[in-house]
Amino acid sequence: MAERIKTFLPEEQMPTQWYNVIPDLPAPPPPPLHPATMEPIGPDALAPLFPMALILQEVSGDSYIDIPDPIQQVYRLWRPTPLIRARRLEEALGTPARIYFKYEGVSPVGSHKPNTAVPQAFYNAESGITKITTETGAGQWGAALAFACQMFGLECEVWQVRASYDQKPYRRLMMETYGATVHPSPSTATETGRKLLEAEPDNPGSLGIAISEAIEVAAQDPQAHYSLGSVLNHVLLHQTVIGEEALVQLAELGETPDLIVGCTGGGSNFAGLSFPFLREKLAGNMAPVIRCVEPAACPSFTKGVYTYDFGDMAGFTPLIKMYTLGHSFVPAPIHAGGLRYHGMSPLLSHIYDLGLMEAEAKVQSECFEAGTLFARCEGIIPAPEPTHALASAVAEARRCAETGEEKVILTALCGHGLLDLTAYDSYLTGQLQDYSYPAEAVEAAMAGIPGAGG
Numbered sequence: 184m185a186e187r188i189k190t191f192l193p194e195e196q197m198p199t200q201w202y203n204v205i206p207d208l209p210a211p212p213p214p215p216l217h218p219a220t221m222e223p224i225g226p227d228a229l230a231p232l233f234p235m236a237l238i239l240q241e242v243s244g245d246s247y248i249d250i251p252d253p254i255q256q257v258y259r260l261w262r263p264t265p266l267i268r269a270r271r272l273e274e275a276l277g278t279p280a281r282i283y284f285k286y287e288g289v290s291p292v293g294s295h296k297p298n299t300a301v302p303q304a305f306y307n308a309e310s311g312i313t314k315i316t317t318e319t320g321a322g323q324w325g326a327a328l329a330f331a332c333q334m335f336g337l338e339c340e341v342w343q344v345r346a347s348y349d350q351k352p353y354r355r356l357m358m359e360t361y362g363a364t365v366h367p368s369p370s371t372a373t374e375t376g377r378k379l380l381e382a383e384p385d386n387p388g389s390l391g392i393a394i395s396e397a398i399e400v401a402a403q404d405p406q407a408h409y410s411l412g413s414v415l416n417h418v419l420l421h422q423t424v425i426g427e428e429a430l431v432q433l434a435e436l437g438e439t440p441d442l443i444v445g446c447t448g449g450g451s452n453f454a455g456l457s458f459p460f461l462r463e464k465l466a467g468n469m470a471p472v473i474r475c476v477e478p479a480a481c482p483s484f485t486k487g488v489y490t491y492d493f494g495d496m497a498g499f500t501p502l503i504k505m506y507t508l509g510h511s512f513v514p515a516p517i518h519a520g521g522l523r524y525h526g527m528s529p530l531l532s533h534i535y536d537l538g539l540m541e542a543e544a545k546v547q548s549e550c551f552e553a554g555t556l557f558a559r560c561e562g563i564i565p566a567p568e569p570t571h572a573l574a575s576a577v578a579e580a581r582r583c584a585e586t587g588e589e590k591v592i593l594t595a596l597c598g599h600g601l602l603d604l605t606a607y608d609s610y611l612t613g614q615l616q617d618y619s620y621p622a623e624a625v626e627a628a629m630a631g632i633p634g635a636g637g
């Protein structure tokens with residue numbers, strides 16, 4: 184019989200609960216603080232922006248949270264997702280390592296983001312809200328939320344970073360096809376945007392600015408709430424369906440991972456894949472190395488500072504303790520748009536600080552080299568973001584080729600790159616620029632942070 188290289192779980196085996204890693208950690212994560220008092224904020228402080236169900240998930244001490252049936256119904260449009268062994272990639276690398284990828288690109292929008300967009304839209308609709316505002320960079324999150332809002336009859340208003348809005352029309356068109364309204368950010372629709380445009384009419388925007396604009400509008404409209412596609416605990420929680428499925432799928436193939444590697448922007452797909460395995464590791468059932476990979480141009484873990492900072496540019500959010508490059512960070516125009524946020528999930532930051540995972544930074548030429556090799560072997564063109572994880576997996580598999588180690592490597596292929604082909608064009612025509620964010624810039628940005636001596 185031919186060797187099995189792919190598992191599709193039956194629908195009945197889709198997870199019916201999300202996994203909350205917090206109760207299993209040796210220490211609880213530090214709480215968010217109010218910027219004026221520097222005291223921990225209560226759940227009520229978030230009530231103008233989020234429905235209570237999500238706020239309770241954000242601070243939950245329960246290990247498992249049931250996935251409501253209407254959410255499971257929508258998840259079934261694409262879940263469970265396949266786990267595939269990259270057999271031809273292994274052959275091309277001449278490695279004894281076995282490389283598996285969990286493919287989230289089969290969702291309607293082509294990434295893992297609807298795993299949280301759908302529950303966020305559901306809980307908002309259930310609480311009587313009629314509109315959700317949000318920000319988006321390259322448009323993956325905006326497209327996922329626009330789709331999810333349609334599922335539950337909500338209006339969706341999106342602020343998209345100006346540079347992406349101008350250069351990448353396709354995801355804006357997806358959002359509009361799903362019925363969303365999309366503004367380039369900074370925009371004239373908000374006080375924050377108008378101020379910035381006055382000072383600099385062709386401000387290219389940043390995620391931090393777009394978050395400020397979306398929050399400003401939601402905070403002023405009692406019918407509207409705000410939604411974030413990464414970073415927060417409840418977002419990471421929703422993404423754990425990825426890892427729960429992968430755990431079952433690997434077991435079905437008789438495999439135990441030695442290395443789990445994923446890309447981190449705000450940390451949600453990586454947390455989603457790795458937390459269920461971290462649970463097993465903390466319980467002594469397996470001992471995989473858990474490694475995240477970030478762009479050298481936006482190196483929150485590897486060059487950032489672990490301190491309290493704002494989540495947005497204007498300072499509307501509570502102070503959260505995280506690895507940060509400073510909320511004034513303006514990213515270089517690298518192609519992995521989803522990995523350009525100045526901060527990192529506070530929960531992942533805490534786990535990194537506890538020494539339970541490791542981090543690595545990669546320049547984009549190495550990432551696209553791995554992404555192109557992967558496409559030529561496995562047929563799927565990866566989104567620029569997961570090429571960071573692939574570059575690390577490829578390097579590890581090459582090391583195994585030298586040492587003869589039969590490591591089992593698991594990665595999340597968190598999205599396809601069919602709407603990112605201009606990035607591949609830059610790579611294929613030799614126009615890709617590598618850039619490493621300088622440590623001095625991080626130091627300078629710390630002067631503007633309340634908790635870091637600024």
Ligand SMILES: *Cc1c(COP(=O)(O)O)cnc(C)c1O
Nearest residue numbers: 413448449450451452521568598
């Ligand atoms: C948004 C996005 C990311 C980055 O977000 P995380 O929260 O770190 O997962 C990575 N990959 C893809 C395909 C994305 O759409």
